Amino acid sequence: MPETLSAPVVIVGAGPVGLCLALDLASHGVGSIVAERSPAGANETVRCNHVSSRTMETFRRLGFASEVRAVGLPDDYPNDVVVRTQATGRELTRIPIPCRRDRFTKKDVPDGWWPTAEPPHRVNQIFFEPILLERALASPLITLINDVEVTDFTEAGDAVICVARNTRTGQSLRLAGQYLVGCDGGGSTIRKKIGAVLEGDAVIQRVQSTYFRAPELLGLMKHDPAWMSYLYIGNRAGNLVAIDGKETWLLHNYLLPQESDFGEVDRDYWLRALLGVDEEFHYEIIRQEDWIGRRLVADKFRTGRAFICGDASHLWVPYAGYGMNAGIADAMNLSWQLAATINGWASPAILDAYEAERHPITDQVSRYAMSHAQKAIAERQSIPAEVDSDGPEAEAMRARIGAEAYALHVQQFACAGLNFGYFYPASPIIAYDGASAPAYTMYDYTPSTVPGCRTPHFLLADGTSLYDRMGSGYTLLVLEQDTDIAALVQAASRAGLPLTVLDLTEEAPPAAYEHALLLSRPDCHVAWRGHALPADVDALVARLSGHAQPALALAH
Incomplete structure (x- = not known):
């Protein structure tokens, strides 16, 4: 007979969404098992680079917002967003975002007026996810098990029984709970098992992304540092994100419509072209992070006692970290309703509110993200090759393109409506x-x-x-x-x-x-x-x- 582990809630997936769900349940006195198929500490992805204000408010309520805000870029490193011809080239515009040192004092910026005690924080998930993990491991109400893949589940009365196996040993085990929540990403097993189907646009943009180390790059830049740099070199565009503010970077190379195979696009050539460096420039690839931007939303978020949150329920273009932050918003909506039911002061019917509330908002946010992505794609595909030329005509062109880019991109980086308006x-x-x-x-x-x-x-x-x-x-x-x-x-x-x-x-x-x-x-x-x-x-x-x-x- 396989070993059985039990808790009121079984959570599949120990990414930021799953961990936040477990931590919030614990704040309401509800225990959980979090099953993660990857080995402990194996998550090295650098895809999410922004913690929204609403998510920072969640971290504050859970008691560790200051810990998250203390990590990432250096205290004085500008969190600005810039548009340049190349990373080492001319600068067309700059959206000011305060560095960590000035985040609570500098108000003359696009998001300086926001009605919140916790403004956003630009930080990569390799820095803040370990904080969530440490908190979860320290909680007596959370049991985190790695190397465990949930393959199926059944409902039996007032319980959900999950069939799982240890991916390292092959040993079978069962996980039992009153409720099951799939936070298991875009390929979610739980989504498939509840019969939910992703609907929308399967391909909006292919992006060849490279996480790399280059200690010399910062010194080659002609302008002040920035957290994020949009790079326009004619019909080729990219996006450079500062990871540690010193030597590690993430470069997105936006593939052209006819480029459908990541492997056929010369990664080294275009990395150097977008950075504006020659063959003598040395860099080290840490990880390839290629991805496809989509707009897909599951047709349902629940069947019986099983729910899905985050990327398991929606996938879209990851502008401004919308995906992770929207997933954490899902979890915060669901967690208090689960706790209310388990703790006995609410009817199980309260759980009907989760899908009724989150599905329409998720669909709306996905359309916001897609609309912005389509505008950004149209913008970068219309950049003239002369954008980096000398002379007054080129200067006027850069001023016009910079003003248009500012008006477009300030919407996603100072997105008060998306944070607070829904x-x-x-x-x-x-x-x-x-x-x-x-x-x-x-x-x-x-x-x-x-x-x-x-x-x-x-x-x-x-x-x-x-x-x-x-x-x-x-x-x-x-x-x-x-x-x-x-x-x-x-x-x-x-x-x-x-x-x-x-x-x-x-x-x-x-x-x-x-x-x-x-x-x-x-x-x-x-x-x-x-x-x-x-x-x-x-x-x-x-x-x-x-x-x-x-x-x-x-x-x-």
Whole structure:
């Protein structure tokens, strides 16, 4: 009989999404088994280079945002995005992004106004993923097992039984849990087993990517360093990312439409051409990271007790780290609902909200990413060969191309709308009041307390973050004095619903707070708001805990 390991939740995949899911479950007192097919410490990919503001807020809540922010590029290394003819060539434009030293003090930058205590952090995953792993290994509620491949699963009553094998020894084992979550990447076994199908655009862009070491490159550049450099040399374009700010780099060579075979494109020739170096320049290839940009979203995110998150449920062009950050947003949406069910204060029906909320947003974000990718592809395929010429005409051309590139790319690198603007319009656990959420784009964001929106962040009078004062369950924000909340507090207590009351009557919240009361969910989305409690507080609590049938609105 194979050995059986059990925990409330079985997670397949120990990448950033799977580890964040396990850590967040643990913060709610829920244990998990995380099964990873790779050997311990084997993940050396450098594909993700950006931790979004929403993800940094998650890391803050879990207690290690400062650790993540302390790693990566040197303190004074500019996080700017630039456009150049070559890495060592002329610079056409620069999008300012503060270095780590200036991140919290420099405000005259495109994302300096953001309403958050945790702005983004430009850092490669080889630096921050070990922090997640260390935290997971230190948690008594998380069992991480490497060299384990989950090949199948079955549901039996209130349990999910996974069939797995040790890839090193061949030994069979079983993993048992109340729920299963596949965070196992683009080739997800769990996605296939639940019968989900990826739909969309299979190929948007082929990219030949090279992770390499070149200590001399920084000294050859004619301009200040940058975190990311778009490189335009006629019809060939690339993207250079500084990994350690000293000697390691990742170069994306965007293949032309007719170049369908990575191996047939001369990697060395185009690397040198994009960098602007000759045959005497020495570099060492560490790893080839070739990839295909796609826009694919699974047609469903769940069957019964099995769910999928991250790349298992969506694949798209990895601009600005959208894939990983969206995957962590999936996990943070699902984790508190799983914990609520397992801890007994919510009905299993609350889990219907995961797909109802995340699938439409995932599809929308995938289209944002694809649209931006298509604009970027059109831009770089229209660069004249004379872009690097001398003379006033070439100077004017570079100024025009630089201005257009700035306008295009600032949208993805200062994407407030993508971070904060999305809302959940059709959730079974949100009490809507008939108001419409404000429109948003990738770049534009208007704070709002319309149910389903992100709870608008602000700093309290003592300088602390609103989010730091909120509880791990629901939080009732009281914004006007003498507002009676006793009936709701009592109803929550009767139902076992965790509720923190936060008195903000002496604070000065932003204009978006138009009501006396607001209920914020564990994932910082508005669940309900009102000038007074609804007549039937038990109905509100039932909605919040998944015990109510869907309804358009509750009186407010």
